[in-house]
Amino acid sequence: MKLYHEVRGCSLAVDIVARELQLPLALEWVDMKTKRLADGRDYFSVNSKGTVPTLEMPDGQHLSEGCIVMQYLADQCPGNTLLPASGLPRYRVLEWMSFIAADLHKGGFMPLFKAVTPPEYKAIARGIVEAKLQWVDEQLAGRAYLTGDTFTIADAHCYTIAMWTRAHALDTRRWPRLEAYLARCGARPSVRAAEAAAAAQGERERAAAAAH
Amino acid sequence: MQHNGAPLRQNAARAAGRHRISARIGVRPTPAGLQAFPSIHTRLPSAVKLYLTPRTCALAVDIVAREIGVALDLVWVDVRAKKLKDGSDLHSINPKGQVPALETDDGQFLTEGGVIIQYLCDRQGADHLLPRSLDMERYRVLEWMSFMSSELHKTFTPLFRANTPPAYRGIAIENLQRRFAWLDRVLATRGFLHAQRFTAADAYCFTIVMWAELHAIDLAQWPHLHAYLQRIATRPSVQTALAAERDELATQAAA
Numbered sequence: 001m002k003l004y005h006e007v008r009g010c011s012l013a014v015d016i017v018a019r020e021l022q023l024p025l026a027l028e029w030v031d032m033k034t035k036r037l038a039d040g041r042d043y044f045s046v047n048s049k050g051t052v053p054t055l056e057m058p059d060g061q062h063l064s065e066g067c068i069v070m071q072y073l074a075d076q077c078p079g080n081t082l083l084p085a086s087g088l089p090r091y092r093v094l095e096w097m098s099f100i101a102a103d104l105h106k107g108g109f110m111p112l113f114k115a116v117t118p119p120e121y122k123a124i125a126r127g128i129v130e131a132k133l134q135w136v137d138e139q140l141a142g143r144a145y146l147t148g149d150t151f152t153i154a155d156a157h158c159y160t161i162a163m164w165t166r167a168h169a170l171d172t173r174r175w176p177r178l179e180a181y182l183a184r185c186g187a188r189p190s191v192r193a194a195e196a197a198a199a200a201q202g203e204r205e206r207a208a209a210a211a212h
Numbered sequence: 213m214q215h216n217g218a219p220l221r222q223n224a225a226r227a228a229g230r231h232r233i234s235a236r237i238g239v240r241p242t243p244a245g246l247q248a249f250p251s252i253h254t255r256l257p258s259a260v261k262l263y264l265t266p267r268t269c270a271l272a273v274d275i276v277a278r279e280i281g282v283a284l285d286l287v288w289v290d291v292r293a294k295k296l297k298d299g300s301d302l303h304s305i306n307p308k309g310q311v312p313a314l315e316t317d318d319g320q321f322l323t324e325g326g327v328i329i330q331y332l333c334d335r336q337g338a339d340h341l342l343p344r345s346l347d348m349e350r351y352r353v354l355e356w357m358s359f360m361s362s363e364l365h366k367t368f369t370p371l372f373r374a375n376t377p378p379a380y381r382g383i384a385i386e387n388l389q390r391r392f393a394w395l396d397r398v399l400a401t402r403g404f405l406h407a408q409r410f411t412a413a414d415a416y417c418f419t420i421v422m423w424a425e426l427h428a429i430d431l432a433q434w435p436h437l438h439a440y441l442q443r444i445a446t447r448p449s450v451q452t453a454l455a456a457e458r459d460e461l462a463t464q465a466a467a
Binding site for chain 1: 307308316318320322323324326327330331334346348351354355358359361362363365366367369370375376377379380383394
């Protein structure tokens with residue numbers, strides 16, 4: 001299967017999940033400014049919304065929306081520990097996924113990334129991010145991961161989004177449980193490998209930009 | 213969703229002929245209409261509590277519950293004041309202080325509208341609204357639900373906040389219009405979002421897109437989307453769920 005991916009995008013969470021599941025994905029990097037693929041093709045031909053990630057499945061169909069791609073991948077691996085197959089524990093993981101995607105990513109960080117966002121709204125969005133991260137920090141009391149002792153797809157997702165604090169000079173040291181959690185997630189081999197792949201692509205993109 | 217629509221970045225053609233859908237959904241359902249609900253074995257207890265507020269995404273949960281024959285005990289809360297009617301703190305139900313929240317039969321609370329919908333459909337075996345089997349049919353419905361939650365709902369959120377500066381309101385409205393135009397192109401070739409039948413994704417889409425009318429966005433400029441919303445508005449589940457909201461709003465106004 002192939003993952004349409006972006007350096008520093010939320011698609012990193014999908015790559016982490018795939019590595020945790022030992023499902024090899026071919027990474028295809030998307031230039032989200034031009035919506036072009038490396039071979040010049042228009043990314044809108046893959047995903048008409050123009051969003052990453054998109055998963056290309058073995059039959060050539062495309063699945064979009066990171067939260068759903070992560071569910072799909074975990075469900076392909078019966079007995080996995082990343083997403084319980086049924087029962088309330090499954091919905092607890094999905095509840096976190098929904099919060100991270102909607103409140104933290106779209107409601108919180110998204111306006112910070114947009115050049116058109118007026119400064120006065122950026123200040124409001126920073127406040128939203130801080131309140132959400134404060135709440136996550138409280139929830140982590142007595143737990144190694146969001147739903148307990150086990151790393152799930154929600155942790156891959158939360159780690160990916162919460163690390164955007166680094167890009168926006170939001171100091172997470174004021175939330176010690178969150179800070180320890182990010183370090184715990186960041187030490188996982190899956191996370192290190194996914195971040196290394198993204199960093200290597202970032203280097204290639206910088207080198208290509210410098211050559212122009 | 214199939215990615216055969218034109219790109220999200222393009223503008224949609226405008227169409228003439230406009231009237232508000234909300235005018236059409238003010239009709240109370242007939243008892244005969246109520247009997248049109250699918251008759252299925254109920255696996256949930258008779259009174260499951262849903263904590264909700266009018267004009268929020270909790271409406272989608274109520275619509276889905278009515279579609280699948282789950283009798284919800286609707287507990288109206290003031291999500292802005294974070295209070296229940298007895299004065300207790302909403303945070304004791306949902307530590308995030310949001311609606312909807314569902315009280316499960318073992319006394320736990322489940323939050324996040326899209327997740328409550330999955331829980332209810334899976335418990336009831338409501339495959340017509342959300343296929344249970346872990347095949348692509350399920351993920352296609354969920355893919356739409358994720359889009360509604362992340363791309364539409366959260367784009368509306370700043371418009372509901374008093375402290376959002378006017379400059380950002382304009383940006384949010386433009387972002388919504390681009391997504392409505394994309395949805396309109398998708399709906400040009402299909403009756404519903406997925407598989408030519410009503411699913412949980414349509415309940416969610418209807419709930420969120422109808423907020424456009426609260427923010428003076430004229431939906432008639434997207435004729436396929438507009439016709440789709442009108443079609444969904446005639447469903448007994450939607451009409452009864454909206455009637456319950458109106459009753460609550462009238463109760464609040466009288467108090």
